[in-house]
Every structure is written in C-alpha cells, then in structure tokens.
Amino acid sequence: MPKQILIVDDEKIVCDMAQRILTQEGYDVEAFIDSTQALDRIRNKQFDLVVTDLKMENVDGMAILKEVNQLYPDTKVIMLTAYATLDAAIEAIRERIFDFFPKPVKIEDLKRSVKKALGS
Amino acid sequence: MRILFAGDEQPYSAYALKEAAKLAMNTWADMTLLGIQPGGGAAAAVDPALNLALTRYRESFLNAWEGEDSPYAMTNWQYEWLPVKEGVLEEKLVCRGSKKDFKVRLRLGNVAAGILAEAREGGGDLIVLGCSRSGGSQWAGSPGVPQKVAADAECSVLLVKEEQPITRILACLDQTHVSQSSLEILNQMVTLHGAQLEVIGLNPEGGLKKEVYTRLIEVGDYYQERNIKVTTRITEIADFENFIAKETQQDLLALWMGKKSLLQRFFPRDWVGRFVAKSQTSVMVMR
Structure with missing residues (x-):
C-alpha cells in the first residue's frame, strides 16, 4: 500500500507542484490550499507524512504540527516557509518536526526529505 | 538550502x-x-x-545549537558494512x-x-x-x-569583511533578473540583523528602463507584503563607485547579478571584483 501524504499550502502553485511530484514518486497524496479543511482531514485520517506551509490564514503550520503530534506521534511533519521569521526553525524542532525548508524548495531536496521521512 | x-x-x-x-x-x-x-x-x-x-x-x-535542538545532531548509531578496498568490506x-x-x-x-x-x-x-x-x-x-x-x-x-553590526542593507538593482532564491536570502539577512532595507535602482544615462523600474517596484512590494520596512530610491550609475565608498559604513551591500547587467556594460572589466575590493563593508552578490 502506498504511503499516505497530506500537503497543505495556501499557495496553489506550491500545492499542485508538490502533489504532482510526490504522486509521480508513487505516494498517495491529498493536497489542500485551505488549512482549516486540511486540519479537518487530519482529524479524520492518519497520514504517514504531512507537508505544511508555516504561515497560512486561519490555521497556521505550527498549529497543524502540534495537532499532528498530539493525535499521531508516528506521523512525520515537514514544514515549508516563505518568511524569514526568527526562532520559527527552533520552535519547529522543539515540536518534533522532521524537516524544515525555506522557500523556494528545490524539488530534489523535497523528494529526498520525503523519502528519508518515510524510510522508503 | x-x-x-x-x-x-x-x-x-x-x-x-x-x-x-x-x-x-x-x-x-x-x-x-x-x-x-x-x-x-x-x-x-x-x-x-x-x-x-x-x-x-x-x-x-x-555548538551554536543547544543539544537536541540541532538538525545536525547525529542520533542513529549503527553498524554498516563499508568497503575498505577492492573486494574487502569491514563492519x-x-x-x-x-x-x-x-x-x-x-x-x-x-x-x-x-x-x-x-x-x-x-x-x-x-x-x-x-x-x-x-x-x-x-x-x-x-x-x-x-x-x-x-x-x-x-x-x-556572501563576503563577510569584518565582524560588525549590519544596520542597513543596500540592495542594488540594475537589470530585471531577480530570482526567488535571492529575494529569500535577502529576506533572511534583513530578519537576522534586524536591518533596514533600501532597494536602489541604478540609473544609467538616458534613464532607468521601464522594465527595471517596474521590477524595482515589485521587489519593494514583495518585502512590504512580508511586513519588512523597505525604502526605494534611484541613484546614478556613474556615481556608483563613489556611492559605495562614501555611503557604505555599517551596511551590507547587496548586488543583483544578471546577464543584462548595466554595470557590466558601464564597467566592463571585472566589475564585480572591482566593487568587492572597493566596498569597506560586507558584500552579497545575489543570483
């Protein structure tokens, strides 16, 4: 059974690109540009990996990370951010994040990180 | 990155x-x-x-990281077979x-x-x-x-000339090529140093091209959308060397490089090296 990945990013282009690339890699991918909908989905289904943007309207990436950690300690989280916020990287690691990327993310780097996270 | x-x-x-x-x-x-x-x-x-x-x-x-807070911390020790020479492996x-x-x-x-x-x-x-x-x-x-x-x-x-506070970043644009990576690296430098950002259009004789001016505005808007205080201004390209020597004190001088750089046409021979040598402060060449 393919590994289950959820992607949430309010930039549609990032969402679409990541979904297309990871689907090509053989993963089962669900993508959301609305973080509230993504959070609802997370509450109803366990994913192997969640790829989330940090700054989003409504629910931000840190809230997604905390929710995933609370509900599914085995689910890995990769965070993307286009903002050079101080201390976000430190806070992310304290919240048991698997990987952290400032945007723009290179496709190869994302693929490599996903592979590492899923042990595939 | x-x-x-x-x-x-x-x-x-x-x-x-x-x-x-x-x-x-x-x-x-x-x-x-x-x-x-x-x-x-x-x-x-x-x-x-x-x-x-x-x-x-x-x-x-x-050591800049505190213990478990480091993404470079090695946590997974394991035995592996590694080749030591042709035909020989060692655990x-x-x-x-x-x-x-x-x-x-x-x-x-x-x-x-x-x-x-x-x-x-x-x-x-x-x-x-x-x-x-x-x-x-x-x-x-x-x-x-x-x-x-x-x-x-x-x-x-990024050429770091000396340990000194960076209070202002002067980002100079003379052509239209501005990569996403360069915007983000500049964003990081502004945030890390809490520096003011000034985006400077370099004006050649005959005036700034419309597309360069448009890009200058776009760059300014990009940072404003991210709540970074940015000012823009235009300076004459002929005065650029003087500008570097006089204005850069506790600053980071950042230059966007592109194939159609006006600076390259204005100072054709090794212009990057020339400005790197001339600047008294740190320099970032962005691609």
Missing part, C-alpha cells in the same frame, strides 16, 4: 562562520565547511594550522540520522577554483567566505580569491 562556508585560518573566516551559522540556524540549511590547501597531490599532509581552524569551525558551528560503527547534512571537507589546489568547484558539485545555493577589510579584500596568501569567487560563482555569494 545548501550553504558552503569556505574558510582559512584568518580571523575574517571566523567572522564569516558566525554569519553562516546564523543563516543555517534560521533555515536548516545543508552545510559544508570547506578548507582549501594550496598545492596538489592526493596524499599531501593536512596543514596543521588549517586543520586546527577547521576543527574550531566545526565545533563552533555545531564499522557509523552515525546517521541527522536531519540535515553537515560535512567538513578539504580540497587541495587552487583556492578560488576549489571553492567554485565545491559549490558547483555540491549544488550550493550560497557561498559564505570572509576576507580582509583593508588591502582590497584579500585572502591571506591567495590574491583575488573573493573577487574571483564573487564574479564566477553560479550561486549567490
């Missing part, structure tokens, strides 16, 4: 490492610390002074499991060529190196290294 720090045993390299570490901490960059030993030969002994410097840089970089205890790559490397040979080759082969996004503030921005014993690296690298280059 991949950062390549190139260092020798001089104090400016220690300053540059601090900048590289700050950037790495905020971006979880894959990191390579590189030493270059002039001379050749595969079996050459490592110069003790350079060896000591690289050891200090490694310790200083890794060795190795440590894997860091979230991000961290390497310390030594190259032998020409210094600038070695740095450029490492960045190219390792897919570097940013090269960070130090250089002397006085005497035309030099690396000890290797003339023209910072100038050559800044001019010929395929990625962005």
Whole structure:
C-alpha cells in the first residue's frame, strides 16, 4: 500500500507542484490550499507524512504540527516557509518536526526529505 | 538550502562562520565547511594550522545549537558494512540520522577554483567566505580569491569583511533578473540583523528602463507584503563607485547579478571584483 501524504499550502502553485511530484514518486497524496479543511482531514485520517506551509490564514503550520503530534506521534511533519521569521526553525524542532525548508524548495531536496521521512 | 562556508585560518573566516551559522540556524540549511590547501597531490599532509581552524569551525558551528535542538545532531548509531578496498568490506560503527547534512571537507589546489568547484558539485545555493577589510579584500596568501569567487560563482555569494553590526542593507538593482532564491536570502539577512532595507535602482544615462523600474517596484512590494520596512530610491550609475565608498559604513551591500547587467556594460572589466575590493563593508552578490 502506498504511503499516505497530506500537503497543505495556501499557495496553489506550491500545492499542485508538490502533489504532482510526490504522486509521480508513487505516494498517495491529498493536497489542500485551505488549512482549516486540511486540519479537518487530519482529524479524520492518519497520514504517514504531512507537508505544511508555516504561515497560512486561519490555521497556521505550527498549529497543524502540534495537532499532528498530539493525535499521531508516528506521523512525520515537514514544514515549508516563505518568511524569514526568527526562532520559527527552533520552535519547529522543539515540536518534533522532521524537516524544515525555506522557500523556494528545490524539488530534489523535497523528494529526498520525503523519502528519508518515510524510510522508503 | 545548501550553504558552503569556505574558510582559512584568518580571523575574517571566523567572522564569516558566525554569519553562516546564523543563516543555517534560521533555515536548516545543508552545510559544508570547506578548507582549501594550496598545492596538489592526493596524499599531501593536512596543514596543521588549517586543520586546527577547521576543527574550531566545526565545533563552533555545531555548538551554536543547544543539544537536541540541532538538525545536525547525529542520533542513529549503527553498524554498516563499508568497503575498505577492492573486494574487502569491514563492519564499522557509523552515525546517521541527522536531519540535515553537515560535512567538513578539504580540497587541495587552487583556492578560488576549489571553492567554485565545491559549490558547483555540491549544488550550493550560497557561498559564505570572509576576507580582509583593508588591502582590497584579500585572502591571506591567495590574491583575488573573493573577487574571483564573487564574479564566477553560479550561486549567490556572501563576503563577510569584518565582524560588525549590519544596520542597513543596500540592495542594488540594475537589470530585471531577480530570482526567488535571492529575494529569500535577502529576506533572511534583513530578519537576522534586524536591518533596514533600501532597494536602489541604478540609473544609467538616458534613464532607468521601464522594465527595471517596474521590477524595482515589485521587489519593494514583495518585502512590504512580508511586513519588512523597505525604502526605494534611484541613484546614478556613474556615481556608483563613489556611492559605495562614501555611503557604505555599517551596511551590507547587496548586488543583483544578471546577464543584462548595466554595470557590466558601464564597467566592463571585472566589475564585480572591482566593487568587492572597493566596498569597506560586507558584500552579497545575489543570483
């Protein structure tokens, strides 16, 4: 059974690109540009990996990370951010994040990180 | 993001490492610390002074993080079979499991060529190196290294001249090529230093081209949308050298490089090297 990945990013282009690339890699991918909908989905289904943007309207990436950690300690989280916020990287690691990327993310780097996270 | 720090045993390299570490901490960059030993030969002994410097840089970089907070922390020790020579394997205890790559490397040979080759082969996004503030921005014993690296690298280059606060970043635009990576690296530098950002359009004789002016506005808007206070202004390209010499004090001078650079046409011969040498403060060449 393919590994289950959820992607949430309010930039549609990032969402679409990541979904297309990871689907090509053989993963089962669900993508959301609305973080509230993504959070609802997370509450109803366990994913192997969640790829989330940090700054989003409504629910931000840190809230997604905390929710995933609370509900599914085995689910890995990769965070993307286009903002050079101080201390976000430190806070992310304290919240048991698997990987952290400032945007723009290179496709190869994302693929490599996903592979590492899923042990595939 | 991949950062390549190139260092020798001089104090400016220690300053540059601090900048590289700050950037790495905020971006979880894959990191390579590189030493270059002039001379050749595969079996050459490592110069003790350079060896000591690289050891200090490694310790200083890794100690910048607190324990488990480091994405470079090695947590997964395991035995693996590794080849020791043709037809022979040995079971060795190795440590894997860091979230991000961290390497310390030594190259032998020409210094600038070695740095450029490492960045190219390792897919570097940013090269960070130090250089002397006085005497035309030099690396000890290797003339023209910072100038050559800044001019010929395929990625962005940060030249750290001295440990000093950066209170203002002067980002100069004379053409339309502005990559997303360059915007983000500049964003990081502004945030890390809490610096003011000033975007400067360089005006050639006959006036700024419409498309360059439009790009200048777009760059300003990009940062304003991210709540970064930015001012824009236009300065004459003919006065640029004077501007650098006079205005840059506690500043970072940042230059966007593109194939259609007006500066290249205005100062055709080694203009990047010329400005790197002329500037009294740190310089970032963005690609």
